[in-house]
Amino acid sequence: MLQSSRRPGSLSFAFLLAAIVAATALCLxxxxxxxxxxxxxxxxxxxxxxxxxxxxxxxxxxxxSHLLHGLLFYAALWWVARNWSLDRRLVVALLVECAWEIVENTPWIIERYRSATVSVTYNGDAVINSVCDILAMLLGFALARRLPVWASVAVVLGFELLTTWLIRDGLALNILMLLWPLPAVVDWQAAV
Structure with a gap:
């Protein structure tokens, strides 16, 4: 297991993170x-x-939305596993994000997006897009570590409001429509 006594940001830890991302890219x-x-x-x-x-x-x-994943993963892991080292929490967040990138690009989820959401032309992500999404999550996790709680909440709300206003979608709507599609929301999103 990862040791909390090791200096954060060490080369071996960076290699571990890079290896997880590379393995995800290879899997995709x-x-x-x-x-x-x-x-x-x-x-x-x-x-x-x-x-x-x-x-x-x-x-x-x-x-x-992937940057928001990092902020939210940081908060959730602080809440349920605050006795874990920061390194361990980061690895768990990274593994969850990488697992989502893999699941998100399965035929089942791609078809779910196409049939239940306004994303009728979605064909999945290029590997480079998935890697950048993972890096965005890592940035969000790092921001959450540095920002006061009120600023993290402001970033989450700000990005959700911005994407809802500009593209009629965002993390919350994406989750809602993936799990429980509402025809009224599809109609609203399509009225761009």
Missing amino acids: WAMGRNLICPCGHVAIWYAPGDPGPSSQSLFDWYTP
């Missing part, structure tokens, strides 16, 4: 996910309405 690639956009180039961003394919660039409008 083995599942048939494209490494980069099938268009053949790596774009930094495709905004809604752009002709580029969604979730194939480095970042998209769902990147903020």
Whole structure:
């Protein structure tokens, strides 16, 4: 197990984190996910309405939700496992995020998004997009460690309000529609 006496930020711990991310990327690639956009180039961003394919660039409008994962994982793990070392909590958060990236790119979840949400053209993520989503979660976890609680809450609410206003979606709506799709919400989201 990870030792709390080891200096945080050590090279071996960074290697462990990188190995988890690399293993996830390899798993996604083995599942048939494209490494980069099938268009053949790596774009930094495709905004809604752009002709580029969604979730194939480095970042998209769902990147903020992954940053929020990090803030929320930090809070949840502080709440239920505060006696664990920070390193152990970070590894657990990373494993949960990586597991979600794998599950999110299974045919079952892709079809669920297509049939139950407004994301009818969703084809899953490119590996590079998934890796950037994981890095966004790590950034959120790091921010949660440094920010006061009120600032973390403000970031969560701010990003949720921003994405709800700009794209009529966000982390809370995404979870709601994945678990319990509401036709009224689909209609509202589609009225962009």
